[in-house]
Amino acid sequence: MSASTPPVTAVREVVARALAEDLTPLGDVSAALLPPGATAEAVLRTRQDGVVAGTTCVDEVLAQVDAALEVTWAVADGDAVAAGDALGHVRGPLASLLTAERTALNLLCHLSGVATLTRRFVEAAGPDLRVWDTRKTTPGLRALEKAAVRAGGGANHRGNLSEWVMLKDNHLALVDLAEAVARARALFPARTVHVECDTHDGVVAALEADADALLLDNMTPDEVRRCVATVDAHAAEGGRRRPVVEVSGGITLTTVGSYAGTGADLVSSGALTMSAPSLDVGLDVTSTHAP
Secondary structure (H helix, E strand, O other): OOEEEEEEHHHHHHHHHHHHHHHOOOOOHHHOOOOOEEEEEEEEOOOOOOOEEHHHHHHHHHHHHHOOOOOOOOOOOEEEEEOEEEEEEEEEEHHHHHHHHHHHHHHHHHHHHHHHHHHHHHHHHOOOHHHHHHOOOOOOOHHHHHHHHHOOOOEEOOOOOOOOEEEEOOHOOOOHHHHHHHHHHOOOOOEEEEEOOOOOHHHHHHHHOOOOOOEEEOOOOHHHHHHHHHHHHHHHHHHHHOOOOEEOOOOHHHHHHHHHHOOOOOOOOOOOHOOOOOOEEEEEEEEEEEE
């Protein structure tokens, strides 16, 4: 299993919901008009350059619609493809193939779009700045979209609210930062404590509170450099551990490269999952066979 493969339980649940949405209450009334026993072959072909993700979702759609449907892949999640490339070939009952077509393509196109945009961010960021996703995901699709980010070469931030302690300005409206970090350590000693900082003074306060990670929010590259210098100096004093430094807020493909030389460790962007256009992939029937 590839590192970019989403959890099988998540794939099954998403596919089951998507098929129920498409087939309730009477099933595929158009496919029901086709001759029983007719079979077909079809090709999945991309019409744009991009990066593939979501092949396991296609596998699951075909399996849930009809176990007689078979797909042979020419690519795997994470592979770069060019417009016109054949991604895979499908064969089996014609009616079942047409019933499965849209659900399979919806997932494949969307997830490949996420992987494609992520790859562009990764390339623009360069080798020294790792690209992270966020929790700005489509409700119900988070595990699949985060797998697509991995397929594109990015990395996953926390998966949900249980994984890390994240202290943002709204959390600190009534609680002192140092007190909040101390309470987090007492209640959740195994959890990373991440603090959002939108000023240099906020960075200093987070360092004094002994945060594990800092999120530098909506800062310019020069502001980030200043904050990183402070972080490094703090770590050098007395051999303290250096917190992870993340840059976030308004990061685009155009601007992400300007943060590569700032000394930050990570850059995160909700655009990877919230703004990725779908990759245009079609399914074309290449031959049919009467019963």
